Amino acid sequence: PVASVLELGGVKIGREDVMRDDPTNNVPDTIFSKLGMQLHRRDQHPIGILKNAIYEYFDTSYPNKFDKFDDLCPIVTVKQNFDDVLVPADHVSRSYNDTYYIDAQTVLRCHTSAHQAELLRRGHTHFLVTGDVYRRDSIDSTHYPVFHQMEGVRVFSPDDWEASGVDATSHAAEDLKKCLEGLANHLFGKLRTKTLLSKCTLEKWLEVLGCGVTEQEILKRSGKTNNVAWAFGLGLERLAMVLFDIPDIRLFWSNDERFTSQFSKGQLGVKFKPFSKYPPCYKDISFWINESFTENNLCEVVRGIAGDLAEEVLLIDNFTNKKGMTSHCYRIAYRSMERSLTDDEINELQWNVREQVQSKLNVVLR
Ligand code: PHE
Structure with a gap:
């Protein structure tokens, strides 16, 4: 049974707000029922445990605190989701085949980057955004139409790179690399006490991550003409599948106690023991x-x-x-x-x- 009214980021959302009677609407019931589940806000769930472990890394590695957002509404405008982060007008991700549209101007966010521009505009310079994201996709053990991402953004001022003696872009790129290496060590190091990342883990690490030095245009539009920034977007399911040995992405949505009881708050990387294999x-x-x-x-x-x-x-x-x-x-x-x-x-x-x-x-x- 699916509740017909949800509260998302302080906004009340009814079924009819999402599955609108609009010719462009392509949101099915199965997707509506996932809105508001917020696996990333459950401290005992692998996705929530992973989120907290990443928070811990940022809290302990940086003198300036990253502002954290994990309750922003997944219903966003086409402008927020695509235009504001400079997704080209003809990019496939904009198609009805790839993205869930509520109406011609409104979508279920397909990445947490949908919140970048607004948070920059509001003056945040160090922030993490965690949330459920939605993409129409094929069916296999690593793809599910809802998954979770964590976005990280850090903005630098002239003081930051002038002190380092390299140009602004190199400074941001170097810092991003250091940040992500440190994060990988924090997450994987806990399991493989101080051994170097194995080749296989490194490949998986790269597969779950998009990142780069932010386009100047994005900063300019949010009133930051004298700055540079980096950003990354991490796919939490793929990472959690590696860290917890979870073989199928559907398991994250299971309410079966034999799954849920295997994880507890703060316990990163406990290996999942499959309870049974049923034949396909x-x-x-x-x-x-x-x-x-x-x-x-x-x-x-x-x-x-x-x-x-x-x-x-x-x-x-x-x-x-x-x-x-x-x-x-x-x-x-x-x-x-x-x-x-x-x-x-x-x-x-x-x-x-x-x-x-x-x-x-x-x-x-x-
Ligand atoms: N938004 C990108 C995605 O979902 C990931 C990304 C985030 C890439 C930030 C670069 C910077 O694929």
Whole structure:
């Protein structure tokens, strides 16, 4: 049962505010039900434990405190989410296929960078923003349409780099590198007491992170013409999967005690012990696609029906015939993290998938 009114960052949000009767709206029930869950604000949850460990690093490593935000509303304007951070007008991330739109001007933020410009404008110079972010995506063990990011921003003044004798940009880049290395040591060092980061861990570390010296234009627009800054955006799930040995991203959303009871406040990197492995069941579906078909749309249909029982949707065959018609075959893996599924149950899911794939995506089943 999903509550129909939520409180997000002090704002009351009703179901009808998110799933608006607007032709551009593409927010399904499964996504609405995730709003307000705020896994990152639970001290006993791996995502919250990780957030607190990163806070601890910034609190102990920097003389000037970073301002922390973890309760900003995930409903933002297109301007905040894209324009203010200079995402080009034709960038794919702006498409209805990649982002959840509430209406033409309003989206569920697809990154915590959506709050950068406003916080800079309000005068913050050191800050961390943690939040749930939303992206339409395919289905596998490392992708989920809701995940969590932490954004870090640090602004420098002329005093900072003049003292160091290097130019402003180099100073910011050097400082960013030091900051992230220190953070990696803080998080991984706890597990591998002082041994160097292994190659594998380093690769995973880079995979979970976007970062750089901030575009001058962003600072200029927020009234900071004499400054430079760095910013990073960390994907918390990917990092937590490495730190806690969590094999599937769906587990973060599990209420099963056999999952939740394994984690406690302040305990970073306790290795998750899988409670049981239930067998997956595979079902194939083939159809002739049309011009508007996308894999993200297919995955949205599958999730709408199977929810977290859908483990993977994989394209296993793709061909075009002499008439120019293209056929796709997808293999859907159904598996519960918590129990065995019955044949009847899976057959019914697959039946519904077949029906909705036809009616919602307008494709022709083979
Ligand atoms: N916003 C970027 C993303 O979500 C990550 C990022 C943040 C990159 C800050 C650079 C600076 O992919």
